[in-house]
Amino acid sequence: MSRATSKPIKAEFTITAPAKGGDSVAVLNLSGQWIITRLEGIVARMQSALKKYDRVHVTTDGLEALDSAGAFALHYALTDKLDGEIFSDNENYARLYALVGANRPTMDTYNRENPEVRKFWLHPIYYGLVHLGQLMSGFWRGFIAQSVFMGHVMTLIMLSIARPSRVRWAPLFNIMQRAGLEALPIVAVTNLFVGAVLAFLMVLSLKAYGGAVFSIDFVSIGVMREFAPVIAAVLIAGRSASGFAAEIGSMKMNQEIDAMRVMGIDPYEALVLPRVVALVIMTPLVTFIGALAGMLGGSLAIWGSLGLGPQYFVQRLYDYVPTVNLFVGMIRTPVFAVTIAVVGCRLGMSVKDDVISLGRQVTKAVVQSIFLIFMIDAIFAMLFNGFTF
Amino acid sequence: MKRQVVPPLKEECEDPIVITGLNNSFGSNVVHENLDLTVKRGEILGIVGGSGSGKTVLLRSILGLQKPTSGDIHLFGHRLYEGSDEKTRQIQAKTGVLFQSGALFSTLTVAENIMAPMMEFTRLSRREARAVALLKMSMAGLPLTAADLAPSELSGGMIKRTALARALALDAQLLFLDEPTAGLDPIGAAAFDTLIRELAGSLDLTVFMITHDLDSLYAICDEIAVLADRHVVEKGPVSQLEKSSHPWIHQYFHGPRGRVKK
Incomplete structure (x- = not known):
């Protein structure tokens, strides 16, 4: 043609x-x-x-x-x-x-x-303010919903302590493996690198004062108190908060949650509780391995730059770094775990029928849980300020 | 931005769909073997066949969503998978498809769904496109107050009507319907049948309809093609098929749910 x-x-x-x-x-x-x-x-x-x-x-x-x-x-x-x-x-x-x-x-x-709406010349500003207001009220509603959800989960935990026979073991162990064990390699490797980088930096700046050996103290304290818990929590949030929201959200879209309710299965008990409990059990364990990996990375870096071998590192750890640091670090991990699981599950439960809301809730789950992790970490850091060396 | 517009297709053949010697197979599973089918202009053709008889595969082959193993499919006299991209788009502009579940874009409102093909293939402004979209909604029997609803807020019948309005957005002349009345209540299904019949009459449409709904077959189809034994075993008006001796067709029209009235 x-x-x-x-x-x-x-x-x-x-x-x-x-x-x-x-x-x-x-x-x-x-x-x-x-x-x-x-x-x-x-x-x-x-x-x-x-x-x-x-x-x-x-x-x-x-x-x-x-x-x-x-x-x-x-x-x-x-x-x-x-x-x-x-x-x-x-x-x-x-x-x-x-x-x-x-x-x-x-x-x-x-x-x-339905006459066409004439756009007001201040429209962008007006719209911006409206959006800001909606955002704030959304925050408030989210906070309320989070609290209600948390209360629901807490009640369920109490109930299952009273009646352990109702705990669903199979999904619990399944999720412990998927969310905990399978996160281990990435958490360990990330901590290893962060520990090594920290050690290099400290050696570099402390050398000027002739106290390069103190970098061992700093690396182990830093890793145990702050880095290992936060890195593990952020990585688990990225893996599991999104995963939980997507799993529960697509089950909701597929009416599986409704089917459970009709059968008399409480979706909170069947879906949410195993996830919360699994993360509470696994996060401290993963964090502990992460802390070991971080210190290993630090010790390798110090061995390389100062020539002080692992034996020296461990000896100094025994002599100068109190165990309280590990406790201060580990105490926050269950709180992180509950935050990640509850945020992920709650946003999964609030998915509506369309695909857009699924995507939005999954994104929100990751953003909110990581934000909350840093906020809670800051609160803990302030609370435990007095627990010094 | 100047949008690409599709020039109208010059028709080189009277019959919109001509299929000759179509073969489709997945591994060792042969779905179609030497299938011939011609759809005449202005005809409403119903396709029936048992589950797994390859109705959907046939539709997907005609739409170009699935390349057949061998065989020729001509749409408006143009061979599928041949010729330029422009030619393909011209054919696409002349065909409209109503998918079984509607396949509405979930990010867009009802009006925007119907406007989507217009915004893509014409140079109409948004206002003009919206006006035409409202016309199509009205023609499809949708309340215009639904224009700004999201697809997730619609009932099953409204989703079908919106999908029909979108299929007709560019004045398609060849309409493919995949089980248009599935999942509708009998009253809604009857109303939808009437709508298709009326639109087909007034817009001079050729309709290719896959259906299981016997009422639809009796109400609106000019001819029915029966898909069995991997090809079209018989094609003709209902009255002819009722008298057919083919066991499946006989069972279909004379079975417990058939409605051959004595």
Whole structure:
């Protein structure tokens, strides 16, 4: 097919003004292709051209094609100015025009009842403020929902302590493996690198004071108190908060949660509780391995840069670093675990029926849990400020 | 931004769909063997067949979603998988599909769903496109107040109607319907049948409809093609098929749920 023949002809019209003194009927002639791909702007042009005429007669010399959008554009511009018959020579076009005309009253009613909203010139600012307000009220509602959810979970934990037979062991161990054991390699490797980097930095800056050996104290205290718990929690949040939200959310979309409720299975007991408990058990263990890996990384870095071997590192650890540091670090891990699991499960439970809300809730789960981890970590750091060496 | 518009397709054949010698197989599982089918212009063709008889595979082959193992499919006289991208898009602009579950874009509202093909393939402004979308909604029997609802807020019947309006957004001449009345209540299904019949009549549509609904078959189909034994065993109006001696067709129309009225 050559380009020239495929070149389409736009929808066109010409208007012949009525003769002076005669009958006041203008003649509108349509030509070209009145189809949806050729119609841009025609309604506005025709409306302004027809403004001064009360009656219009339509002829169709050279009209090549008409579809429902074309008929609609014509109907829209003509409104009730039409004089005489239209498309009397083409049954298909006449039928289309009639079909569009039949739908016109519904549309007019709708347009009358829902006028286009004129945008206020301060719109961006106004909209920004509205958005900010919605965000704040969203935060507040999220906080309430989180508290309610937390309460629900706490009650369930108490109940299952009273009746251990109701605990679902299989999913519990399954999740312990998926969320805990399988996170071990990444947590260990990350801690190893962070420990090594810390040690290098400390050696570098303490050398100037002739106290490079103190980098051992710093690395082990830093890793045990802060780095290992936070790194483990952030990594677990990235892996599991999103995973929990997506799992529970897609179960909700698939009506599986409703099916559970109908069967008399409490979804909180079957889905949420195992996840919370599994993370509470696994996070401290993973953190502990992470702390060991961090100190290993630190000791390797110090061995490399100062020549003080692992034996020296461990000896100094025994002599100068109190065990309280490990305790201060580990005490916060169950709190992190509960935060991650509860945020993930709660946002999964609040997924609505569409895919968008699933994506949004999964993102929110990761963002909120990581944010909360750092906030809680700061609170713990302040609380345990007095537990010094 | 100037959008690419599709020039109208020059038709080189009277029949919108011509399938000859279609073969489809997945591994050792042969779905279609030497399948021939012609759909005439302005005809409403119903496709029936047992579960697993390859109705959906046939539809997907015609739509170009699945390349057949061998065989020819011509749409409006143009062979599928042949010719330029422009030609493919011209064919696509002339066909509309109503998927079984609607397949509405969940991020867009009802009006935006119907506007989507217009914004993609025409140079209409948003306002113009919205006006046309409202027209299509009204033609599809949707209340216009639903224009700004999200697909997740719609009932089953409204989803089907929205999908129909979207399929007709560019004035498609060939409409594919995959079980249009599945999941609708009998009253809603009857109303949808009437709607398709009316639209097909007034817009001069050719309709290719997969259905299990006997009422739809009787109410709106001009002809019915029966898919069995890996090809079209019989094609004809209901009255002819009722008298068929093929065991599956006989069972279909004379079985406990058949409705051959004596």
